[in-house]
Amino acid sequence: MSDRSEKDWNTRTKLVHSGSRRSQYGEMAEAIYLTQGFAYPTAEAAEARFIELGEDEFIYGRYGNPTVRMFEERIAALEGCEDAFATASGMAAVNAALFSILKAGDHLVSARALFGSCLYIVEDLLPRFGVEVTLVDGTDLAQWEAAVRPETKAVFFETMSNPTLEVIDVAAVAKIAHAVGALVVIDNVFATPVFQRSFDLGADVVIYSATKHIDGQGRVLGGVVLGSTEYIRKTLEPYLKHTGGSMSPFNAWVLLNGMQTLELRCRAQAEAAAKIAQGLQGHGALAKVTYPGLPDHPQAALAARQMDCGGTMLAFEVKGGQAAAFKVLNALEIITISNNLGDAKTIATHPSTTTHQRLEEADRLALGITPGLIRLSVGLEDADDLIADLRGALDAAL
């Protein structure tokens, strides 16, 4: 017998086996425990479980479920952290992580370039409950330094911003936050759990929308908050189990299956994204191609240090504004116009009229979301087919 434990397994092995539990039937695939609750053999057993939950004991679906637990343990093993709590969506995870930590009188520093719904929580909701929020340009370390103070309870940012793919230096921001005792809460959707070791970089709490790469096939919504057992069980779990944002066992089962191919998919998608970023260079309809794996990306060195590749997303700016961008989108034949990301199907999004429509024009422009900007989530199709589709569509805008 080898002397390695589960902790020593490499990523692909963890993604197939970590967290698995077999029932007395010895099923090969993970079972779906589609049940609202659990029966107790005796009244005394029920009482004991309400006093303290043992390993592999459950009370009620909102608190936990065996299929959901398998998903939580698998993603915690992948991320290399102690514990996780799965949620109904990525936004349930962001909401729970921030609301479980913050209270009236606390201060939060957040990067300004956020997913629209994250910005709503940070800019509109938290201040309503007396949390003071300072927004900063996440790539400017001097702004983080100037914004933190003794009442700062947490800092929050997306490690790679949507849709402009700015990379934030997790280790440097963590150092600034930890100096005032603030927790580092990150939304790591764009960097994926495959390409970045967030806890090693100094993150305290890591959030994913599992709807994206973790499912990877556009089927279900899901989310997860990861951290220490102390944070997950003492701070986050009471908030989530009483407010109802838990993950459905069916969705956990879909995501457990999605995870088995997560590493293979992310690597293939990132390889294709790099090839496409190269393949679009020099097209006359383009003003700019942004990909963190390209040497001309403003934070290419940081991206290379922090992630082990440029990721699965890229953005490009079409000359001629919205009219030209719409011409390109409407001329695509393989690539689909939609707004998910991390999917097996390549998806093109026009952020300024869809995902970021809610913002004022001036705020959009300040974030680099111009009318000609198209975001591309690269899928599993053949990269050469995608390049031909994109170049053909770009010709329509010349």
Ligand SMILES: *Cc1c(COP(=O)(O)O)cnc(C)c1O
């Ligand atoms: C999609 C997304 C979310 C929200 O996830 P849902 O599963 O749609 O609720 C949060 N943050 C980022 C960066 C995302 O891309």
